[in-house]
Amino acid sequence: DVKVTQSSRYLVKRTGEKVFLECVQDMDHENMFWYRQDPGLGLRLIYFSYDVKMKEKGDIPEGYSVSREKKERFSLILESASTNQTSMYLCASSFTPPEGKLFFGSGTQLSVL
Amino acid sequence: RKEVEQDPGPFNVPEGATVAFNCTYSNSASQSFFWYRQDCRKEPKLLMSVYSSGNEDGRFTAQLNRASQYISLLIRDSKLSDSATYLCVVRLFTGGGNKLTFGTGTQLKVEL
Numbered sequence: 001d002v003k004v005t006q007s008s009r010y011l012v013k014r015t016g017e018k019v020f021l022e023c024v025q026d027m028d029h030e031n032m033f034w035y036r037q038d039p040g041l042g043l044r045l046i047y048f049s050y051d052v053k054m055k056e057k058g059d060i061p062e063g064y065s066v067s068r069e070k071k072e073r074f075s076l077i078l079e080s081a082s083t084n085q086t087s088m089y090l091c092a093s094s095f096t097p098p099e100g101k102l103f104f105g106s107g108t109q110l111s112v113l
Numbered sequence: 114r115k116e117v118e119q120d121p122g123p124f125n126v127p128e129g130a131t132v133a134f135n136c137t138y139s140n141s142a143s144q145s146f147f148w149y150r151q152d153c154r155k156e157p158k159l160l161m162s163v164y165s166s167g168n169e170d171g172r173f174t175a176q177l178n179r180a181s182q183y184i185s186l187l188i189r190d191s192k193l194s195d196s197a198t199y200l201c202v203v204r205l206f207t208g209g210g211n212k213l214t215f216g217t218g219t220q221l222k223v224e225l
Binding site for chain 1: 200211215217218
């Protein structure tokens with residue numbers, strides 16, 4: 001079974017802090033994605049990566065950056081957390097081409113106070 | 114107009130009922146379509162792909178209507194365990210690669 005593991009299930013941070021969300025997948029997938037999910041807005045793509053050290057902006061990249069130094073690991077960084085970044089963050093991975101089959105991690109509920 | 118639109122529900126149905134959801138998409142060049150299921154406070158999981166000719170997987174039937182730009186999901190003989198949010202996903206190939214757009218989901222509650 002594909003496993004996508006996110007480092008924290010719940011996280012509470014203060015405004016202005018630098019926040020790291022980690023994601024690891026064990027299926028040798030080329031593609032990895034970061035989404036955020038908010039009530040009434042659905043899943044929105046923040047960044048994705050189709051290879052090591054490669055990254056592409058999604059629909060809402062502002063305030064975020066990413067890092068992919070190894071194939072299995074994709075990190076989301078909030079440079080200076082703000083309250084409007086309080087959300088559920090979901091990491092996903094897939095083979096190439098991604099088609100429609102994404103494997104998601106269990107999510108990180110981030111609260112920024 | 115949103116790229117992918119779904120009725121948020123909730124759809125409250127008795128066990129054993131048949132229920133159907135629709136999902137409309139705005140870009141006629143969209144190429145592939147999928148239904149995901151998301152349980153409360155869990156991650157989304159692929160339920161089924163939607164093929165042009167329609168397809169079934171047990172009690173679930175998915176259909177595509179390209180002319181009217183919508184897909185549908187029909188659930189027969191609803192079970193309590195079908196209670197979840199159903200997300201419609203549309204794939205579009207752009208210059209930057211494959212783009213997947215998620216709908217906001219339709220909530221189903223199956224009751225005794």
